[in-house]
Amino acid sequence: MMRLNLLPWRERQRRSMLRRFQWMLLGSAILALCCVMLIDQLARQRAQQQATSNASHQSALALLGKQLEQHTDVRADHDATQAQVAALARLRADQGVLPALLADVEAALPAGLQLTELTLAHGRLHVTGVAASGAVVAQFMRDLERSAVLQGLALKHVKHLPSGDEFVLTARVSAFWS
Structure with a gap:
């Protein structure tokens, strides 16, 4: 019977599978790196949008704060005027x-x-x-x-x-x- 030596063929097969595994490992690493970079970019973009949104909200709050101060001043003036009107009404009632x-x-x-x-x-x-x-x-x-x-x-x-x-x-x- 004839004997075949399959060792070189198996060795080539093993190297080929090892290369394929290495390429797949390298591809997976590159794909994982790309995914991480994409997620990082999306997170940075979201943070920038959030900062822009916060800045616009802060400016809106500052504007509302100024309006509230004006409203408070007007309310205080109104209350003082109401007190004066009430005092004048009492004086008018007591006039006689x-x-x-x-x-x-x-x-x-x-x-x-x-x-x-x-x-x-x-x-x-x-x-x-x-x-x-x-x-x-x-x-x-x-x-x-x-x-x-x-x-x-x-x-x-x-x-x-x-x-x-x-x-x-x-x-x-x-x-x-x-």
Whole structure:
């Protein structure tokens, strides 16, 4: 029988497979390197887009911040104006209180009574005067109690003098500014 030597053929086959494996390994490495570079490039591009987007958002936020400051200033001015309008409305509402108060005091003055001092402070009225008798003071107090402007009328003291009775009355003025 004839014997064939297959060693050289197997050796060539083995080298050929080794070369093919090396080329495939080299191709895989190059392909993997290309994939990594592509992914890196996409990641850098995405990061750049994100930075651009963040910069535009920051500029929009800065613009909104300026508008918010202006809005806050306008709101503060509006609140101050509203407070002034409310104060003016209170003053306008209280505008008739002083003439009404003086008219009520004048209408309540009986004969034989003389006012020496009339003080209005912090919504409180202090009346000092001299009367011919205690009955005149009582009549004056009854007439003042009918006033729509005065509340809580109180006689603080009466002092008997040779010229008459000196008295001090206090009352709270309703709807008066403070």
